[in-house]
Amino acid sequence: MDNFQKKFVEEATDLINNLEEALLTLEKKPGDKDLIAAVFRIMHSLKGGGGMFGFDAISNFTHNLETIYDEVRNDRLKITEDLLSITFSAVDHLRNLLNPEALNDKIIKKNHDTLLAKVAQVLKRMSNPESKIQQDSSDNLVGSNEKTYFLQFTPNESIMDNGTNPLFLIEELCGFGTSLIFPRLHKVPLISKLDTNKCYTSWEIFLATEKSAGQLKEVFIFVEDDSQLEIIKLADFNLLTDKDTIEEIEKQFESKDNIDINELNEFVNELDIKRKNLKVTVKEKLNSFTKENIISSIRVDSDKIDQLMNLVSELVTTQASLSLYVEEKQVYELNQLSENIENITRQLRDTAFSISLIPIETMLTRFHRLIRDLSVEFNKNIEFITEGAETELDKTLVQGLTDPLMHIIRNSVDHGIEPEKERIEKGKTPQGMIYLKAYYSGAHVVIKIQDDGKGIDLDVVKKKAIEKNYITADAQLTDKEILDLIFIPGFSTAENITDVSGRGVGMDVVKKKIDEIRGTVDLESKRNIGTTITIKLPLTLSIIDGLLVEINDTKYVMPLNLVDKIYAVQHEKFVKAYNNLVIIDGEQIPFYNLRNEFSVVGQPLEMEQLVTVKYEDKRVGLVVDNVIGEYQAVLKPLGKLYINHDIISGATILGDGTIALVLDTNKIIHEFSFKN
């Protein structure tokens, strides 16, 4: 595939997504003119691009759809459910057709033919006498044989003002068949009086062609008002094949200033030729155009963005070395410079990050579609409400998030929302609701998926956990702990495995996927009220603002956004603490001594630092030897061997070339609180 084709495929993918989105909205607002115009325009672009870049299947396929939506656009056809469902299938099929080999696949080919037939049926039903298709065919009938025309073309002197070149028109005309041209130059003034911007020439043309008079007239469509044009049909056959006739015409007319129509008619009559004058009337119609808001943007290869990110990361690391050098060598002249570079680097980093952010809206369309299709399949009545679609996330995060979210939504439709009848019996609204909300919270993005279905039956979960030996029959668990059992690998509550959820892929996979992008999942469920799943994600993956701390010469980084306060506390106080609680600012704060937890050898300092970090809605202290300061940490993965160490999110290179581990404080606290 050449580069242009690749570009087209990218672009077409976007167009198809937009199309799907527009159709989904159109389904709710069938009369919306702007949307219909947008659908038409997308079909039109796909047809044009498809033809241009060798995707003939796409071009042919969209051609008829475009005609249908053109009719809809001009109020000659109504949007029906039938038409929409055909168009939806067409959207899916178009995605397949982006693969040039697609039609070699028997199933796709069959689908292609079925859809084409369906579309053709819709077209057939709209038997409108004014429709374009019929006009075209009648045009073609007239032009089925060669005929001879006589054309008189006298452009206005000002014809060249809008950039028209009359010669271009004449040339185009000649391309239609055999011609005999007499340019008439008698109006051309003396060179001293000649205005080069004016056209003084007129033309008289004999043309034998298969085209109709209407088609000839079309050549002059752009100059019609600026010129005199006469087209006369001289004969229903080719007059210019006969050498004698040509000579005769030349003899008769070449030397004249212009041909008198009467004279010509006589001449033709002499030749015993019928003549017929064709008139073409042109109907003008003004169409109103609807405007649409689009974000002006450019498309950049994601490899280039990755490369930019890498360079920014390198710059951040190098800048740290510079700052360190300046500090150690006490080079005051460089101080200001180094600080400036630090500032700019930070800004550059933030800008570079924002480039790779995309609104989650991009994946919401898929969910709308999913819910629409599933509602039909399960015969459930569900409304999907979204809020905060403009919330932006790193592109890689969005990609990693799509599958887990799809699964959660599938679960909600399949197991959560009850059938209409059951809902009415329970006194709920007949229409079920799935609500997706995204918003920023500190350095995190939170995505909440809520349904008002039957909720998770804790007894069933517990029973199953006991059956599967995850817990003992006499285990005393809180409701929350029972719910968390769902995240255990292999746990699935579906009593009957359906096509949608319960395919062995359960909530454990959802959790695993979200863990992979350093997010957390939280589940809440109330019987007969509904289930809420909250996913919390970091804003970015590769550079974080951190707090650099030290334990016995080893350096660690904590995410700065989670750090609350830092206190200097005597070591003794921790030793004497009861139940791992210290009193700070009159408040009991649980703490973990990282020196102990990490089994660091050596003597603890007399004065230690307690860094309090936010954990859920509480403050928890982490004890370290020293706090060094703020640090921009470029996260580097630890490699395969350490993949299971989720309390460490990665490593970073410090200014002096040594390595610091980046701690995931949430995971640390979670893990240690379980251990103790």
Add this chain to the structure above:
Amino acid sequence: MAKTVLIVDDSESIREVVSFTLENAGYNVIVAIDGQDAIKHFDGKIIDLLLTDLHMPNMNGIELIREVRKIEAYTRIPILFLTTESQRDKKMEAKDAGATGWIIKPFIPAKLLDAIVKVMR
């Protein structure tokens, strides 16, 4: 001096293939993604040819050329439509707005170049 052509199309792939064709033939090429974007270029700089799509968001081709023809300096430049549209009423409308010609997509690059050379001659 190389002549400058302004290409207006909402499809990136079309913009690229047209730019590629024209640049290889020695033209200066400016691109715009729709009418609104294109009109910004008519600020006194020399544009020898405007090659525009018809159906575009924000400001379509016809609206664009109406605006362009209003500007004194650009009343005479050739304006070609490059579009899939082939309806007569659309052509008429385009002509009334001040278009010079009409090229149908899909086009063969060599033919496109031919047409462009002709109108710029």
